[in-house]
Amino acid sequence: MNENLSVFAVFSLLSVLAVGGGAAVLPETKELVVGSYHWLSDDQFRDIYGLGQVVPGPNMLMVIVIGYHVTGFTGALLAFLGFFLPAGAISWAASRVWDHFEGSPWRRSLQQGLAPLVVGLMAAGTISIARTAIDGTLTILIAIGVFAGVYFMKKVNPAILVLGGGLVGLVLLSGTGAGMPPG
């Protein structure tokens, strides 16, 4: 199949599966992009996910970079449209009929039932990134430090903590060949 078409198809599928947001669809994104299609290596996926963390807005905008790696700027555009158009169209349509169900007790059931499912998917997303990102004492310490910073110091911009993690990596790891592609 044409690579551009695959990019659009994969990200459209992920778009409609992204119930509960970006972190919820993260394990499936990695499974498809790294496992099924071999567009990226484990390490590249971790790096690109990291890029998504340091820019503003939704961090799943990193799908643009995945598309770019497959077929250049066309892939970037197709990944963006694929990931955002289907879900966007569904939201747009649903918000117009949603008020119809105002007061339906099933609305609350839907929200209450989906809440723990979304939390489970977010935890699975964390595990999926941790499997490649956590490798040795220093990465464990960085993760614990950022966890504490985000969890306990709500006033601090999380992006600064993530950039801080990058700085620590740069200073302490750049002589070690960490994160380098094999070979």
Place this chain on the structure above:
Amino acid sequence: MTSPIPPGTGSADAPAPYAVPRDVPLWSIFLTFLFIGAISFGGGVVAYLRSSLVLQKRWLDEEHFLSALGIAQALPGLNATNMSIIVGDRLRGVAGAIVAFAGMTLPGGTMVLVLGVLYAANAHNPYVNAALVGVGAAAVGMLSAVTLQIGRRQLGEIVNVTIIVVTVLMVSFLHISLVWVLLTVGPVAVFLFRPKKGDAPVERGPGGVS
């Protein structure tokens, strides 16, 4: 399935219903969402949206904001982009939805593409790789903190904990495709929280994650 409180009606002495502004210019919608898209770091988009749309611009009241958020969360897609589409649509129809979405994604999308092109050109640079190892580890810390912040409220209830554990087992350890997880766990979870006879009248707004 009749509502005890028909929408749009209120008693005579209640405050006047919040009128949706009719004359919000498209450029103003675009710039507002562009600003949110440019300053919202680290997944806190909902907080930025509320402060901008409800408190500063007063385009939505608290109740409409929560109702839009409920829709954005129950449906596929990211909260930030779903919210921009829903709010843009309420303000100025399809054109409003498009400019709000464009504003929300333009700053981050442009920046991540620039970083991605630089990354592709420097894939073998040891400094870039070392820094990205640090960023990746930091991302794990941030993701766990956000997951715990959102999930904390659910850890007291055995039903919620069971759903969380089953979902993690299926996705992370049995590697079952997300389609099947959503199609099996989803309906069961909603059924477990099915409406019961004698429930209090439904409150408006989401009872779920925030």
